[in-house]
Amino acid sequence: MRKRNFLLSGFLFLLLFILTELFFPEVFSNKILSYLITGLGFIFWLYSFKVKNSAGIFSGSLIFFSGIILFVSSSFIIWNPSRMIFPALLISIGLASFLTFSADKKIYYLIFAAIFSLLGFNFLHARMSFKFTVFLDAVSDLILSVGIFTAIALIIFFFIFKKKSQESGKENERNDYEKKTDF
Numbered sequence: 274m275r276k277r278n279f280l281l282s283g284f285l286f287l288l289l290f291i292l293t294e295l296f297f298p299e300v301f302s303n304k305i306l307s308y309l310i311t312g313l314g315f316i317f318w319l320y321s322f323k324v325k326n327s328a329g330i331f332s333g334s335l336i337f338f339s340g341i342i343l344f345v346s347s348s349f350i351i352w353n354p355s356r357m358i359f360p361a362l363l364i365s366i367g368l369a370s371f372l373t374f375s376a377d378k379k380i381y382y383l384i385f386a387a388i389f390s391l392l393g394f395n396f397l398h399a400r401m402s403f404k405f406t407v408f409l410d411a412v413s414d415l416i417l418s419v420g421i422f423t424a425i426a427l428i429i430f431f432f433i434f435k436k437k438s439q440e441s442g443k444e445n446e447r448n449d450y451e452k453k454t455d456f
Contacts, residue, residue: 303347311340315426318372322433327377334372338365356400363393 314337321329342361346354367390374382 303343307340307344307347309340310343311337314338314340319429319433322376325376327373327382330376331369331373334369335365338368341365357397360393360396360400363389363396365393367391367393 314333314335316333318330318333318337321327321333339362342358342365345351345361346357351357367386367388370382370389371386374380374386
């Protein structure tokens with residue numbers, strides 16, 4: 274029940290902002306909407322990661338990366354954004370699959386991550402004379418432009434993984450104790 278309420282409130286939140294953008298475009302800019310979508314995707318991913326829901330992890334990270342794509346397209350001048358959207362979507366699917374693999378450890382998520390990421394980079398290279406060093410420079414500029422958000426996200430990731438490793442350590446200690454006392 275709680276999971277359904279969380280999903281419903283997330284989708285209602287997103288629907289509210291999409292409708293606001295459609296009917297009152299002067300209220301929100303695409304940059305603010307991209308922050309909201311990115312934040313919503315991150316919250317959805319975080320909750321799904323805590324309850325070990327693979328579909329939620331994939332969906333949340335895909336929403337998160339879609340918000341980043343919207344942020345990039347609204348913040349930077351891109352000469353032909355239609356050439357960027359499809360490869361960026363493929364790379365986003367690959368990254369979402371990789372995050373799902375990091376939580377679920379099933380090999381087919383890793384295979385999907387490699388396939389979609391390589392397809393996305395291949396499209397970028399074939400359609401836009403993509404150079405990887407230029408891409409890395411652009412990523413560093415993007416991270417610096419949203420510095421506080423990136424710092425907060427990194428701190429949250431650190432605490433999540435630290436807490437998860439502590440919980441697994443405590444569980445292993447309990448299992449060892451039960452084995453010692455079990456005759």
